[in-house]
Amino acid sequence: MGCLPSKEGTASVPVSKSSKSVPSLSTAKVSTADDGDESSSNIRFLTYDDIKRATDNFSNVLGEGGFGKVYKGRLRGVNGDDDEDVTFVAIKVLAPHSFQGIEEFLNEISSVESVQHPNIVKLLACCTEKVKALVYEYIPMGDVDALIAKCSEGKAKFSWADRMKVIMGTAEALTYIHRQRFIHRDFKASNVLLTEDFTPKVADFGLAKGIDDWKTHVTTRVKGSMGYIDPTYFESGHLCDKSDVFAFGLYLVEILAGKSVLRQGFAEDIKAWLYEADALSAEDMLDLSILNEANKREAHAIAIIAKQSTARDWADRPTMEEVLEVLKIAIKLPEAPRKDNESQENGSCMTAL
Template sequence: MEGGTLNDGRVIAVKQLSVTSHQGKNQFIAEIATISSVQHRNLVKLYGCCIEGDKRLLVYEYLENKSLDQALFGQRTLNLDWSTRFDICVGVARGLAYLHEESRLRIVHRDVKASNILLDSDLIPKISDFGLAKLYDDKKTHISTRVAGTIGYLAPEYAMRGHLTEKADVFAFGVVALEIVSGRPNSDSSLEEDKIYLLEWAWHLHENNRKVDLVDSTLSEFNDKEVERLIGVSLLCTQASPTLRPSMSRVVAMLSGDIEVNTVTSRPGYLTDWKFDDTSSLMSDIATKGTDTSHYNSSSASTSMVADVETSPVIASKPMLGETIKKGS
């Protein structure tokens, strides 16, 4: 990502697409124009694109405080106190609710993670990187596609079968929320064995009525009720079955205190059935199920799995007014 300034004085960030698109120039520009029209307080603004030969650049607004993963897991130059962290979670939830339910287009981001959440000068979160976004028709129950996302944030039905709905984003949000509470990435092999996997550790604390032990030890103070609410929402969002996960609008309502947070009682199957001491078994499972693993890129916090797909989303409009739309639960 490179920076720059437009003639009108706006500071911008420029990103070169890493996946070669097979689209024609006019189709690519039309899709960028459509994505640019999707605007919300908690979404990064896409100003447009530049095309020269095979090079395709996306032009975004520049955000001073960079990405959430740098703020949480990096040198921690930003002061993310509890109220700021809670506000970030609510902001991200509102941004996703807009993409899923309020935008003219129904949009599934597909790669919600801490590094794709940017912070502006006021530490307002903005969801970025719609290069992997997938827009889909309301009449479809899911999209079967080669998986493009990041291990650790992938919903089971998407990782294993390529079934993509907005509930995959809900799952990823639950993981991000736990990272924000704890100040640690979703997996950390430097920790004790029972703490390596954040979801597993969160469930252990939940079952022993010690949820507040998950809170980042560097926080000098926090709101107990908000912690309980946020962790409760995260455990709902990361249920194994997509139908058990709330819609993002319900997540916003729960975080805002408008509705009660339902209590989850049993660990998801992916925690009780899988052997976490053998990561090769998971990779074998993924390969057996037919998911493309040829594009793994290791990083310090997680592993990316980017499919060989067009980076511009496929666009489908919502049904006309008067048609019945079945939304998430």
């Protein structure tokens, strides 16, 4: 799902005959406590006709999956009450089975709407008439998973500096989510969208669960994406913030290595690297396309964080708050002086910082 207004989308344009048919967010109904859902008081509700017109009769599909389909759409009034402005948006129309009912859907909306952060995709509005739909800001540059795939094919560039920016922004977002007492539950590289300047935006917050339920929550229906699901959560049904930390650890490995955890054969390499004492060093795991520009000390420190974050036991994993603090230190590490005859460091990356 792509979601932040592009330069094309944020530009103000005269309201022509055709653009007047574009629905306006500024005139959409805003829910109030009188509607019976006080927690959703800042959410704007669009009608089914609004959604249909915004997507040009559901004609521009950006992506689809088990959740439903995401369409590229247009709305007026996104950047304020000025209707002399048409902005691109991403509209996720959920499959009927995605939620049990309207109450659960509204609860999910309330969760997403309450989480506002520069590194989290912004929810603009929703629809509950005929279809359940979520309207997000539109981000045109795709996601981290797609970028990694393009880089591996030599079709895109993902510099070391940009990777560090993406890692830091993503860590900021997950830390904020946990501070707001939520768990993402479906964090993965394809749910991190990128703006043109490589600012990351965490998306698909719809599976989020309140942190107050952590100690008592047990489910027989594990939610998330295979390959990223915390094995402890998968086996026991017990949910914890450390499940997000586990997924973030895998995400760090993907960015360092330039490979997806879902790539055939790479999952076993990751498992060996994370859990075997004589595994390859951080430098050996680095994406070859950035080997010469990468700061080896930063890479080594991030590799340590990845290993600690994916520890088998929850108690051995850091919190996202702790991960963020270590990352802030790690990216400031100076490059270690290298001798001409210096060999690559050997052994495990679990050495203390």
